[in-house]
Structure formats: C-alpha cells, structure tokens
Amino acid sequence: MRTMFKYLTILAWVMTTTVCSVAQSTSGRIEGSVSNEQGEPLEYVTVLLRQPQDSVLITGVITNATGQYSFESVAPGQYILTLTFVGYQKQSIPIELQGGASIYTVPAAILKEDARVLGEVVVHAQKPLVEQDGGKLILNVQNSIIAAGGSAAELLERAPGVSIDQNNQISVNGKTGVNIMIDGKPTYLPPAELATLLRSMNANNIATIEVISNPSARYDASGNAGVINIKLKKNTLEGFNGSITAGAGHGRYGKANGSINLNYRTKKWNHFLNYGYTYNKRFADVYTDRVTLRNNGDPVYYTQQLDRIQKLPSHTWQGGSEWQWNSQNSIAMITSGSYNERTTDNNSFTQIKSARGNEADSTFILTNEQRYRWYNVSSSIGYKHLFSRTGSEFTIDVDYSNYKFKLNDNFAIQQFEQTDILKKQYNILSDQPSSFNIYTARMDYVHRLNKQTSLETGIKFSYVNTINEIVFTNNQSGQFETDLTRSTNFDYTEKVGAGYVTLKTKWLGFDTQVGLRAEQTHYEGFSRGTQLSIERDYFRVFPNVSLNHSAWENYQFGFSYSYRIDRPAYNDLYPYVFYFDPFASQKGNPALLPQFTHNFQFSQTIAKDFAINLGYSTSSQYIAFVILLKEDRVSEYAIKKNFDTFQNYYLTVSAPISINKHWTINSNINLFYNRFNTQLLDEVYKIGKFSGIVTLTQTITLPWDLTGEITTVYNAPNMLGLFETSALGSVNVGLQKKVFDKKGSLRLNVTDIFYTNRVTYGVSYPGLDAHFYNYPETRVIRLNFTYNIGKTGQAMRKHNGQDEERKRVGIN
Template sequence: MKKLFTLTFLLTCGLSAVSYAQRPEGAGRPQAEPSTNIPGTIDNSARGNGKVSGTIKDSVSNQPVEFASVSLVDMATNRPVDGSTTDDKGKFSMKNIADGNYKLMLSFIGYKGKQIDKIKIDGRTNIELDDIVLTPDVVQLDAVTVTGQTQMIEERVDRLVYNAEKDITSKGGDATEVMRKVPMLSVDLDGNVSLRGSSNVRVLINNKPSTILASSVADALKQIPADMIKSVEVITSPSAKYDAEGTAGIINIITKKNTLQGATLDFDSGVGNRGANLGLRGGYRTGKMGFNLGGYGRIGYNILGKGDNLQEGVKNGVPFSVRQLTDSKNTYGFGSYNLGWDMDITDKSFITASVRYGTRNSTSSQEISTLNSFGTTPAKNSFRDVDVKDLSGTVDVNVDYTRQLKKPQQEFSILTQFSRNNRTNDFDANLFDSATSSTLLGQEGNRNGSYNQESTVQLDYTSPIKKNQSIEFGGKGIFRQVDSDFTYYSTLNQPRQASSLVYDQNVAATYLSYTISTKNKYTFKVGSRYEYTTIDATQGEVGLSIPNYGNLVPSINVSKTFKGGRTVKAAYNRRLQRPGIQFLNPNINASNPQNISVGNPDLSPELTDQYELSSSWFKKSVYINFSLFARNTNNSIENVRTTSEEGVITTTYGNIGQKQNYGANIFGNVTLFSKWQIGGGVDAYYVYLSNNSNNASLGTSNSGVVASGRVFTSVTLPKGWGIQGFGFTRGRDVQLQGYSTGFRIYSLGVKKEFANKRGSIGMSAENFLSKAFRMNTVLETPTFTQTSINDRYMRGVRVNFSYKLGKMSFDDQPRRRRKSVNNDDVKSGGDGDGGGGQQQAAPAAGGGRPRG
C-alpha cells in the first residue's frame, strides 16, 4: 500500500502540473491587463478563409527540414494567430486565416530563425510561398553535423550520433559490430559494451528498454541486425528527463523506419563461414494509418575456442595449483519479429502501438581437462564433457499516445510498456577419471528457469516558455518482478540444495528540466530528477532485508559557440546504478567446478558524479572533437573472486568501495575529393579501484591506464561501387584483481549497388590476416593468482544480398516525432569472466515459472 501511495502521489503531481500548465490564461489568479506583445500565445478568436503554405529546406544540403516551427503573427497586434510544424517533406500549411496583414516566424533547433513580412490575406487568398531556406546555427541545441559525403558523426548538446546506415562492412552482421565503430565505446570479444571505461551503460532501442537488455546487453545486441540500424546515439550527459540509471551514460540504438505512403518489402540475406542471416521487412501506409512487419533470423556455427588456465596459491599454508585445458564449440540462433501500428487520430494527436518478440537458442559444448594438485597429495587428473543450453524468449508491448497542444512544440504524452523475458539456463556434465579414459564416473548438472518482467507508465509534458526557452516535466512508474528457480543433480556427490529468488522492485520518479539559449550563443539545459525505490525480496524461504531508498539526481549542460565553427560544452550530472538480475541471481553456475560463479542479492546501488568538458571544431569537410572527463563512483559493483580450501575460485559481485576514472577522447572526420572519407580517434583514461572490504583476502586496489583507438575509411567509386575498411584496438584492461591483455579487430568490405538502386550485393571479411586471436588474463589476490590464455577463432568471410520491392511516395500529412517508454535504470551486463574453462556470466533471470 505504501508503494502504491508513493507512486500515486508522484504521478498525481505530474498530472496536476500538466493541468495547471494548460489552464486558460489568468485562471486561478487575479486578472491582468491584456498584453499586446505575447509571442508565445496564439489568438485564434477570429477565423477566416485564407491559407498559407510552403516548404522549408536546409540551406546547405537542400534537404527538407522536418518538425520546424512556423508561427503566423498579426502585424497589428504582434500576436500569433496560428502555428504549425513541417512534415517529413518540409511542408507546412495553415488554413482558415482571417483577413489582415501578417508576418511568418520560422524556427528550429540548430538553425537561425527567419522572418517573412508582408503576407496579406484578403477574402479567399491562397498563398503558396517559394521554398524557404534555413541556415544552420550551432548556437542552438540540435546537431552540429560533420560535413562530408556520408555525415557519419553528428554532435548535439548532450550526445554524439553515429550514422550507422552508411556502413557497408557491417552488412550481414549484428549490432555488436556497429557498436565497435562508435566513438567513445569499447566492445570486447564477448560483446560486452563499455563507455569511457565503464560497463555501467544503459542501452535502449528506439528510446525503449527491453527485459532482454536487463538480462544481458551482449546477447541483446546479437538479436539486432546491423542492416536495421539507422544510427547510434551516445548520451554522455543525460538530462533529467532520462532515468537516473547508467553510470557512464546511455546508448540509444535508432532503427530504420517507414513513414511514407504505399507498400514496400525489403529482403536481406547473407552467408559466411561462421554464420548466416535472413531478414524480411515490410511496411504499408495509407492515409493517416501505417503498419510495419519485420522478421530477422541469424545462426552462428563453426565458432571454436581453446583455453589454457593456470591458477596457483596457498591455502592454510599449503600450496595448490590447478591447470585446465579446454576445447569449445558454440552454436547459436537468434530471431526477432515485430509488428507496429500508428495512426493520426487528429491533426494534433496520434497513437502508436507495437509488439516485438525475440528468441535466442545458444548451445555450447566444452571439453575440460583438469590437473589438480594440493600440497603433497598426488596430482589428480580428471576430464569432463559439458553441454550448456541457454534459451530465452522476450516480448515487448508498447502503446503510446501523444497530443500536440496550442503552442508549437508544446505536447503532452502518455507512454506505456509491458516487457517480459523468460529464460532457461542449464548445463549437463559427464565426468571421467582422465582424458584418456572412456569410463563414465557420473553426471551432474544445474537447472535454472527464470523470468524478468516490467510494467511501465510514463507522463511527459513539453512546452516553450518564450522564443528561446522551453520546459519539460513529468512522472514515471516502473514495476518489476523477477523470479529465478534453480535445482542441482549429481550421481557422485550430494547435490546442492535447490532454492529460488523472488525480487520485486518498484520505482516512482518525477523530473523537471529547463532549457534556454541566449543571444550571445550560450545554451543552458538544467534539471533535476527524484526517484524512490522500494524492494521486496525473498531467497528461498528467507526474506532479504533490503532497505528502500530515494535519490535526487541533478544535471547541468552548458554549450557555447564561437566564430569559426568551434563549440565548447561543459556538463555535470549525478547517476544511479541499480544491480540487474544477472548480478543478483544466487544460482551457482558450476559447469566448471574449479571456476564457479554466483550472484549477490544483497547488492546496493552505486552512485556516480560525472564531469565533462569538450570542444569541437568543424570547417567545410573537417571535423574534430576533443573531450575531458572525470567520474567518481561510490559502492561500485565489480567482480570479486575468492578461493576455497580445495582451490576452487568463486566469482561473485560486490559493492567494492570506490572507482575513479579520468580520461580524454579525441576523434575526427575528413572528406577528401568528395569521394574519400577518413575518420578515427583515440580514447585513454586512468582508472583507480579500491576495495573497502575488511576481509584481508579481498582488501586490494589496482590502477593503470587503458587506451584504445579506431580508424575508418570509405571510398565511393563510379557505377555504384564502394569500399570500406575499419580497425579497432584496445590495450590492457585494468580490473580490481588483475588485468587482461588487449585485442584488435579489423574488417574490409566492398559493395555494388544495382543500377535501379533497389538492391545491392557485397562481400566483407573480418580478421582475415590471422587464424586466431590470443588473449591473456591475469588475476592476482593475496591468496591466489590465475593466468588464462584463450584463443578466439574469429576469421570470417561473408557475402550479403539485399533487394527492395514496392514503391513509396511522400504524403501531405505531417509526420510527428514518435515517443516511447525508456527504462534506463538498471545495471546490466557483467564481463562474464569466470576464469578458465567455461567463460560465462552468472545466469540471469529471464525464464521459468510465473509466481502464483
């Protein structure tokens, strides 16, 4: 009841504020004298038969400017009498205008404002204006776009945008390959994403969360085909409108959409030596209603790996050592299917709905040979054959309503979402006395069924205050239910006791954000967000005492534009990171009994203060960005490893104490001869980790510098040919209890577009100069050391084919910004490094039985 009251109170405050903002002028307060100069108020008391229409275009690219604000102002009273926004063709139209003399005021974020005088309406005047051009102005909030043939990078006041649709080397791949090319991001060989040295990144898809993302970001990225990605937004300093979660920031993946009239069907396929893919995407739009349907499947095969793991230490004064040799073979299958619908209810309101289902079928077979010695006891040789099954299904349902109010860019929206991920994570092992023996000694295994469910409702209100100011506020409620049930079996020993985790988490939030742009080209965006979290958790039959908590998180973004195309930005924000289910799940994964992993349901959230200073410069075809950042995290959630009497290493998670990062990023882009583009950058940061544990074996600290770099080149050739190349390298990574060596990834692709532009065929190759890539990991604690050598066989070649059927045309209806829920408030991921043998994260909730 207390949870419900808290959420109801916060959401009621948001609704009351919206209601107050929409009151007639003067309601609830003493009446003032009528103003003769209120540019933000529309006077529509007098209507007529006049009409004004036109088209707005970008002065540089000559492309239509979508969502530009258009106000018709009475010259006599200086009051707006009507307003509109441009559609996806840059067109606007205002009807039923009374007789009189008017001026037209045009504006849009990222462009200089414009005024057109002497518009006279007389009787049934129908005025069709010539094309109107707006000039980009970097003083505004929107994009400072890299000039050049492909415009790969855009910079905005709080984010960087990477336009992935221009990349041909990722054709046939998945989102993991795209993310590796985004400035400031680092993606390891297992697909785990980090931003400026922190894996505490929230990943959204079209501003929406998904329970599969809460379970595993690496797995979720494999479900998104690269061909479907339009752009990737890296939000390093989120405003108060975003959930407080995501210590390092937010990554928003924008997929391609169809908003035109008519019907199309896109076909994409690819095949290679390590995988194949097939995708179909269709869209149909007529009048004010549109539908889209898509399906995508990808399989992976011939994915091999070898490992050599040595761990040594002293337990109770007795030395021990364990050496393991592993051979693994993995296969996987991913599918993603979606159905979307949207409709313009009126000229000012619209509704959207979508259903998405994603499925995963991942299997791994691994042979583990172990030589175990403890003190003077004779060495013991054993062998096990392990099969791991990881299956999941995810459904996301969204229904969103948006209404545009009287003023341009003033709107109110109600966003809802239901998301559920069911997951099965099992392993079975056959045990032998040695690698040369065929005698089966016994079997053991683990069954872990779980689910992760979220229900969300969100209210948002946005409104301009004056010509250069705007305000946003709203409320949000998130209701999460997690259930993980696990059992064990063994024919050799007494199996571990079965248990379960039931974890309910509810979050109520409200926010306020204010933006202003000054005449001297300063832009300020300030805000604050309050979130209150309640938790009710039970492990087995025992209730967990996890306190409720509230957090106030402020954010400040400031930008200044100078002459010569240079922009300077400064930002501060406080971020919050709640542990996701993969960190909480107490299921013991012992597929490799010498390296087991288990979650920690007693984890607390981590708090981070982040500071950023950046400067960018562009001129003609050259763009350069340089940024400095500092991040201080308390209660940081990190991997913690301990050893048992028998030398078994257990990996779990803990709030270690403190983590600090100080670093710099520099990247740039240049276009030569209008055909050749070269881009790249370097990221470097210093990291310091300190454990506050009283346990002598855990009390440790570590520090060092981590650096990475990337380069990208693209050449456009005659007759539809194109060539692209990419390379990425990362140096040694610093962990709390050790480090891992660096790695490199590179690719080369070529594409030929058909003459009618309806299709293309291409070929790409990855890591083609070496058969395998070797990666070393060294872990050091006061009680043991562990050295792992893993060979990854990543050489690959694939051929891709795509074709488009049908024909689309622009309509005259304005296409509006589609809004949706985004729950960016749970820490997900985890590096999954169990040390030697099976390299796998602690099992995450995402499948299993519903609770009664």
Template structure:
C-alpha cells in the same frame, strides 16, 4: 517529494503558457499549382559560409518553421523527390518572427526521374550537442555483423567477452533498443544482440552524459540502438540476405514491410539468424596453501576449453499508428524475440604439484547447456498536440513477459592408471527456469517556455516481478539425487516511481538546460530456500546541467554535469551457483548495493568536426565481478561485489575528415585513467592504470556505384576491478556495389582480418594468481544483398516506450 516535483512542474507549465510563442522563421512549400508539398526536407543555412544550421520536414499542409535561430544572414534550401532542389534568396534575420511566405518548387520532368543524384550523405560518425551518432544504415562494415559487434565500432565503446559494455573506460553502460531496455539478463541481452543482424539497424546513439529526461540508470552513460522504421506513404519494404563464415557458418535473412494511408500507418519486420561459433579458452591458476599469492605455488592448474556455440534467433516488430485527427495519434506495437543457444564444451583440467612435474589429477569435463528464451513486449501509446504550437503530451503503457530456461548437463571423468578417462566419474544436471514480468507507465509533457525556451516534465512508474527456481541433481548409485547445497529458489520484486522536470533556454549565443529527476525505489529479494529476505527503500535526486556557449560561428564550448545510478541486475542479486565445470562456478550476491556516479564533462567543438572533451567521473560502491579461490579444493569462482569507489577521468578527441573528394573518415581517440579502491577478502585493493583507445572509420567512394570502407580500433592495456587486460587491435574492411537503379546493394566485408582480438587477462591479488586467454571467433567473411521495393519517400514516426530503466536488468538464471 515526488508530488512536490510534479506540482512544481504543473505550476511552471501554467506559467509558461502565458508567455508568447517562441520567435521563429516559418513558411510553406508549394508546387507550381500552389498545392502543399508534404514531408519535404527543408534546411536553413548561414551566410557567408553556407553552413547548415537546422533542418526539418514540412507537415501535411506544407508548413515548416525554425526556432532558436541567432541573428544574422541566412538562406533556405529544400529537397524532395520529383522536384528540382529549391535555393532561396539571402535574407537578414533580426530576431523577430519572420514569415517567408510560400516557397515554390518546380516539378522535374518525368524522364529526369529515371536517375538519382546523391548530393549529400550522413557521415558514418556524427557529433551532435548531446550525443555521438554512428550512422550504420549505409555502412558496408555493418553488413554481416551483429548488433553486439557493431557496438565495438562506436566511438569510445568496448564490449568484453561476456557482453558487458563500457564507454570511455566506464562500465555500467545501459543499452537501449529504440529508446527502451530489453527485459533481458546480461547473458540473454548478449545473445539477443548477437542474433540481431545489422540490416535491421539504422543508427547507434552514444550518450555519455544523458539529461534528466532519461532514466537515471546507467552510470557509464546510455547507448541507444535505433532500428529501421520505414513508414512511407503507400506500400514499401525491403529484404536482406547475409551469408558467410567464421570458424563456423553464419547466415541470416530479414524482411520489412510498411503501409501508410491518410489515417493508418502499419509496419513490421522479421529477422532470422543463425550464428555458429567456436572459441578456445585457456586458464592457468596457482594455488597457495598459506593464502598469499607469492613465491612458489603449491599447485598449478592448467585448464583448456573448446566450445561449440550455435545460436538460432527470431526477432520481430509490428505496429500500427492510427491518426484520429491532425492533433491526436494512437499507436500500438509489439516487440518479440525468441531463441535457442547451446553451449557445448569440452574442458581438460591438469593439476600439477609444486614441482610442476607430478600429476595430481587429470580431469575431462563435458558441459552441455541448452538454453531457450522468449520475450514479448506490448506497448500502447498516445500523443496529443494542443492547438498552440509546441504544446504536446504523450503517454505510454508497457507490459513485458519474459521466460528463460537452461537445461545443463555436466559430466566429469578423471584419467585412471590405464590412461583412459574412466576414473571417479561425476554427473550433474541442472534445471534453471526463470520468468520476469514488467509493467511500466509514463506520461511526458512539453511546451515552449519564455522566448526560445522549452519546458519538459513527466512521471513514470515501473513494477517488476522475477521468479527463479534452480534445481541441481547429482547421480549417486545410478539414481538422480537433489543437490540441496546448490539448488536455490529466489524471488524478486521491485517498484520505481519517478518524476522529472527539465527547462531549456537559448540566449543568443548562450544556451542552458537545467534538469532534476527524483526516483523512489523499493525492492524485496526473498531467498526462499534459506528463508532469507533483503528489503531496501530509498529516494534519490538526480540533477543535470548543460551549458553551451558559441564563441564564434565555428567554435562552441559545452559543460555538462549529471548524477546517475546503476542498480544491480536481478540475476546479480540471485545467489544461484552456475557451474562451468567442477572447478569453476559463478554466483550472485543478494546484498549488492546500487552504485552512484557524479559525471562532469567539458567539451570544445570546431565546425562540429573537431571535438575535444575532458571528463571526470566518481562512482561510490562500484559493482564489480570479482574472482575468488578456494585453495583447499582447487576451485575458482566469480561473484559481484561492491568496491569502495571507482574514478575515471580522461581526455578524448573526435575528428571528421575529408582528405579528398573521394576519401572521408571519422576518428576517435581517448586517453583515460581508471582507479579502483576497496576492501576485498583480507586485503585493501588499490588498482589503477592509464589507458588509451583509438577508433578510425574510413569511406572511399570509388565511382560507378562502388564504395569501400576500412576501419581499425586499438585498446591498450586496461584495468577492471582486481584484473588487468592486455592490448588488442582489430582491422576490418569491406566493399559494396549499388545495383538496379540504386534499389539494391551487394556488399562483401571481412571483420578482424588478422584475428587479432585476443582477450588476455591477468589477476593477482591476495591468494589469487590467474591468467586467462580467450581466443575469440572474431574473424569472418560475409556477403550480403539488400533489395528495396515500393515507395521509399519516408516519413517517420519514431516511438520510444515507457520501459527505459528496468529492462536490461532482468535476469534469466
């Protein structure tokens, strides 16, 4: 089947090459000496409302072109530092290729260059045809935050305490960094994003319904975190310092350096971050001897935990692009991150009888888990542009090496008759090493197709090898003895081979994009300790369809459909048992099946500012972390299971407002319903709820280089599997001042001013009757300073790599 898809793509590619080039509007920018102006911004605007239709950059010869422009009346605008803004004369476009000729830009006098006038700035939230973009690069609220915390500010995005990301109430959302996943487990990814400071982030792209060009993984959609890549001609860079405090101190610093010549482009950045954190967790659990959570419980456990969680992270990115000629570019880049994280907690567990007055046991546990990791990703990429405009082929090869180690010590003592915690001591230590190697290769090809059309096709293969060997020892008679019942050795191998074909066609006010992706998956999970082997082989097709109709110059309607898959994370398949204390543990499930989702969305846009979207999603075999209880030993655990189905549907509203000349904002509201169904333990699950979320970002331009931002978000009560979570809200604010001729910025922000993000979750099902309260360390004040130096006239070569479907699923233990 994969061969057929690739063969079909080659036939269509050859057929498409026989058609004429797409009609377009083209021209050239020159100065008064008739020298080309390279990499200048050029826009085409529609009359009579002067709405910007498309924008582009001139190439190294000053040429620019626009395709897919509807018939009508337009004019051209161009801007470039050191030149007066250019505004062209109005012209009528009849749908045929139009050459604007040479457009002349006049140089500004040198004395005028000492001041800079900002004529436009990207809105904080920008709605595009296939995604919503959160432009955080110039946002005050982004400073002092982490990448994980920034995700919460994206429209429709929610991040739970464990770092799991959901979009419009849908779980299974894939998180990419620069178009690729991160080769880390959920825990490790959370630590990486917590250790990535906002100063290195350019924007966050939210795609609720990606096309077939993207990997089929991610039932909840895709979120792409785009890092800054400032590759200007000559030498430039920036430095950033952040400092502040929550319950503990937080600080980070980073630097970016770039150099570009005619043949070479070299870039790199490095950030170091420290995040202190203290959280308070409270659990109350009722136990029933008859196995049904009703009536008066036989025993009740009250558990309280205080954590100290220091995190040190190092992140770097370095790359070089070599321009062989104007048609061929060869690039190499390396991404790296390493870190150390300590979970140091003390937990009290009080167990009372059914009268709630007699103490059965009173335990005090000390959990000290020291984690460290190192991840290195190497990418070699090549791009060839054919002589015919729009014809391009790109190839990527990736290798990623990941290692993770956890050293766990868990000590528990019980209160004796003397009132001291010295009775029945138990000691457990764990050594949890994990290594994961990932190899990925892909080739993408694109070309014009018919008139105002585009054809894209590609192939991709990935290979994953994961090795996890957990060893637990317990102290008996002053000697450490291996705990064979808890220790485990698990190895996992996976290969995925994919091919895709996508065709885009513009027909005046109507456009269509059809895509088909095929993926063959082969997995083998070997639990060596018990000599248990789970093999899976399957082939799936993932179609996608996008239809867009311009009703008039202001209104646009779009319909989108796609089928997607979410495969189990490697650690979720690993039947390791990880203890938080003697009465609470987590355990993977080697028999997890992938979940499959059908996604539909109908949206309406007015002037690109006001967007209404209706969405429906159906997921089969939805994966969900489900709590369970062993009442006989008063123990709770959590494990991932496949529930029968998950249905999510709702309506969302996005609005960009300009209330006054100095007050602008972006707002997002989502009304949705989640419905979970399935069989769990001895019962039938049917848990559903209608929920609401709202996000508002407001920017205030105060003059004299000052600006301020205020943001707010609210999440109502929501269900997740067999649990439900209570509402919460967050209010944040910040102010900034430009300094040193706009080359420096100082910012002060306060996140979660009222410490109102409290996660309160209730679970009542079968014999489970549990309440959880997590008091997050979410309120903090941060002061940041950023200074830019060198040439800031940027030309970017954005690179994504081939590893887009496997990386987030790598597990560390």
C-alpha cells in the same frame, strides 16, 4: 515508498491541470503551396516558420507531392516563412496570423532556378557513418557495409569508445554501467541476459546506435557511463516501401541471415513490420592457467583447456501502427518479440599439479551438452498531443515486456588419478528456468514559455518481477538425486517511481539546461529453499546541468554535470551458485549496494565536425567482479562486490578527415585513466591504469559504382577492478556494389582479418595468480544482398538532400 507515490500523484495532477489549461488557448492554421516558374508543383521544399524579430526557428515542414504545406496550431502573431530547395533561390515571406482567424492562406510561392547551378545537381542520400550531434555520438549502422549480416553485440564492439568485456559488461570511455535502450525503451535485463538479447538482434534491422554520455533528467538515472540507444529501422516515405536482405557467411563454420522490413504510410496512418533471422555456428577456444597457495603455503598449479562449439538460430520481429487522426493527436501501438536457441557442446581437459614439471596429481575430463532457449514478447502503446502553443506537447507511454529463459545442462565428469587411473565418474543435470515481467508507464509534458525558454516535466513508474527455479541433480551415489547445495529458487520484485523537471533557456549567452530527477527504489527478494530474504528502500535526487555556448560560427564549447546511479543486476543479488565446472562457479551477493557517480564533462566543437570532450567521474560503492578461493584453495568463484571508490578521467577526440572527394576517414580517439581503491582479503588496493580505444573508419568511393569501407579498432591494455586485460583489436573490411538501377546492393565484408580480437585477462593478489585466454570465432566472411521495395531513386535523393534542414526543424 508511499511518500514518493504521493508526490508522483500530485505531480500528475499538476501536469494534467496545466495540459488542460494550455489546450484551451486559441490557434490557427497556416497553409500554402510552392511551384516552379513553369507552374509545376515542387515536392520536398523545406518551409521554415521563424520569429520576425531575430529569425529564431519555430518549426518546419516539407511540401508534399502536390507542393502543398501547412502549419497546425499556430498562435496569433507575425512570422516569416523561409522556403529553400536545392537548385532554386531561397525565398522569404512575411505573414501575420490575426487573432480569431482559423486559417491563413499564404499566396502561392514561385521559386526561381538558381542561375549559379550548372548542370545536373546530384544529392547523395548517404549519411556519414559516425556523427557528433552535441553530446550525442551517432553510428549510422544502416550505411555500414561491415555491419551487414552481423549482430547488435558485434556492432557495439566496433562503436567508438565502446567495449564489451569477458563478463558481458559494456563500457563507454573506460566506464562500465551503461543503460541500454531499444527505440528509447530501457531493457532492464541483467548483463548476461542482455548480451544474449544483443547477440540475437540482426544488425540488418538496426538504423542507428546513439551513445549519450550525459543524458538529461528525462532519462532514467541509471547508467554511470550514460545511455546507448539502439534505434531500429523505420521508413518515413509515403506509400509502400521496404527492403529485403539475405546473406550467408563462413568462419570455421557456416552462418546465414535474412531480414525483411516493410512499411506502408499514408497521411494519417503508418504500418510497419520487420522480421529477421540469423543462424550462427561458431567456436571458442578457452585456456586457463592458475596458481594458488594452500594454507600451508604450498602451490597448486591448475590448467584447463576448453573447446566450445555453439549453434545459435534466432528469430526476431517487430510490428506496429501509428495513427495521426488530426494535426494535434497521434497514437502508436507497437509489438515485438524474439525466439532464440543456443546449443553448446563444451569439452574441457583439466589438470592439477603440485609442481609445473610433474605429472598431474589429478585429471578431469568434462563434457557438457547445454541447451539454452529464450523468447520475449513486448508491447507498447503511446499517445502524443501537440498544443496550439508551438513547441508544447504531452505524451503518455505504457509498456509491457515478458522474457522467458530456460537453461539445461548435462555434465559428464571423469576424474583420474594422475593421467590414466579412473577414480570417479558421475553426471550433473540442471534445469534452470527464469522469467522477467516488466511493466512501465510514463507521462511527459513539454511547455514552451517563450521563444527561448521551455519547461519539461514528467513521471514514470516501473515494476519488474523475476522468478527463478534452479534444480540440480547428480548421480554420485549411483542414482540421480537432487543436489541441495546447488538447487534453489528466488523471487525478486523491484519498483522504481520517478519524477523529473527540466528547464531549458538562454542564460548569459549559454544554451542552458537544468534538470532534477527524483527516484524512489524498493526491491525485495525471497528464496524459499534457503529462507533468505533481502529488502531495500531508498530515495535519491539526481541533478544535471548542461551549458553550451557558440563563441563564433565555427567554435562551440560546453559543460555538463550529472549525478547517476547503477543498481545491482537482479542475478547479482541471487543467493545461489551458478555452476561452470567442479572448480569454477559464480555466486550472487545479496549484500550488494548500488553505486553512485558524479560525472563532469567539458566539450568543444570546432568547424561543426571536430569534437573534443574532456571528462571526469568519481563513483562510490563501485560494483566490480572479484575472484575468491574456496576452502580447498583450488576451486574458485566469482562474485561482485562494492569497491570503495572508482575514478575515471577521459579525453575523446572525433575528427572526420576528407582526403579527397572519394576518400573520407572518421577517426575517434578515446583515452582514459581508471583508478580503483578498495580493500580485499585484508589488503588495500590502489590501482591505476592508463588506457584507450582508437577507432578509424574509412569510406572509399571506387570506380564502377563500388564503395569500400575499412574499420580498424584498437583497445589498449586496461584495468577493470582487479582484472587486467591485454591489448586487442581488429581490422574489418567491406565492399559494396549497387545493382538493379541502385535498388539493390551487394555487400561483401570480412571481420577481424588478422584474428587479433582475442580476449586475454588476468588477476593477481596474495594466494591467487590467474590468467585466462579466450579465442572466439571473430574472423568471418559474409556476403549480403539487399533489395529496396517501393519509392527510391530521384524522389528519395531529393528528400534526403534536405537532411541538414530537416535535422534543424526536427523532422528526421
């Protein structure tokens, strides 16, 4: 660990020295103005700064309300300015910035109207629901009618190629192990706590969801299946802007939601505040059918019916300020948090039989009143400096997050002989508080060597500490006493130090990116109750390569490779038993090792929209759940173990189809083949399964300013470890109506119309044959109203009419 920190210190010194030397180079300022033939200033004109030799784009800006524009920190040399605006003729202006000149004023540009434009030009601000941007799939949630009133977890379940299994594990293209980020910040939470966070996030506050299959070395190396980045809404218009949303819904029970997004932007300051509230009362019916064999070979038949009702009120907020005191320096301060509750009433009826047709040998009636509360507060501060050499920048980010969870159970258990003879009744109480403190700091530097080559480097350190105090009591002896077999405590600390370097250049006609990331991991945990301690320390290097080539205008292809790691979640290492009922529990595994994965992908893009990706990955020490039986051969427990190998082959096809100008379809087909190899209970398992996910999203423009949306999702039967899931899917529809001069909108949506999004799965190996059926409340009708505050209408339409140019110059 000390060696890694020494390397990071040296790298930090090298970066700081380079930053200081680059900062000393001279630069100048280019400024000018744009107007029409009547002398009126033109706002939102795209002004691009290009190299004169080959017209390579350097950077770009948009004119302000007075038609003014400027480029800061430009190195001396010759350039070409290109001015474009919808409805006007394109104009190019050659300029030369002399060495030593601080300001170059471009003669006022006058754009002429394009005679080929007939009538009024209407530019729509709407982005497509699904975009393919290189190796990144973007889901524009803010444009989705069906998303209104839902949660982040529900959005992910409908994202192309993404699924969430019964253990809250998120998969992409059939692979588990996804690094979930919010606004570019890793969450660092275990799957159960992460699922809790995502279910509490109001979808009304989410702008986009990005799915990155093969991220660069700048990202953490964790994530076998890549990165999912959830980006929250942030307004980019000047002045005071925002939106207010209120809605209600109903499935079997009522739901409600509301959110407010406010933003105030000036030339140097930007302040924003987002708040969201959701209330969700829902149900789930869960059935279990299990056959086990005793040591003498006699079967035991176990059935359970569980009825669950939950109430989930949730408050989330985010606020911050960004200050750009000059053209080169800016600082951002952001804080966010949430407070959530989950009240659960569980009622289960369990029977144990020696033969299916016989009367039950034992019957258990269990009720559990559970209360789960959690809150978190996160703060971050970031500094950014732009150098005089265009494309060079230096950033520092420091983040802190605190999560607190408190779980309380009150189990009431009745045991009957046969069906009506009470044998025993008792209570089990639990008090399970836990907390996470997460500290991260990172420093990144991008240096542009020339117009085709840039070098990126950075360092990062993360520190995670979690404390758990688990106390169970029961009254089986007639009075409540501490249950020493279930009570425990566990303190865990994890430190990860990382450094990376990435070279981007042009090589043999390919846009080439070569990166190398090194990570040193040290974690240790200790349980005072069991006097058990764990400690590991390991160093790994993670290379990645990306090659992309434009064979001709409408055809691009590329290849990427990355080596990645998935560390065990903190609670997967805890040496305690998570109690569900007398016959089902989950254990931690302190011996669990990280998994390592090699990812390969070949991609093709045809006509800029039709994308085909072919990929392969192989993992060692693959982490997956297994179910094992206790000594009584009736009770079971789930535990994560390391499989020997896991292989994944996948093919993804993304094809937007325009039926006509009123009807478009975004079709995404994800086909994959998973193969597992492991040894369990003296048996060798080599299991393969072909599966896939199909997502079709249709957007239909209707009369009377109505817009319709239909999203259909189908998940084919799949295999995850030794668990085999059955097919499931959903059909979701939405209708939107613009009101109040298009400042407001009404959104009506219905999710899972045919109630087919039901999770059923099973596991079978010698001595155990189990099947589980989970029927949650997924069919819900919601009505939401949104009203936009501030600048909208024509100004916003013109602003977004330059979306393509803004994307190319990096303004979006």
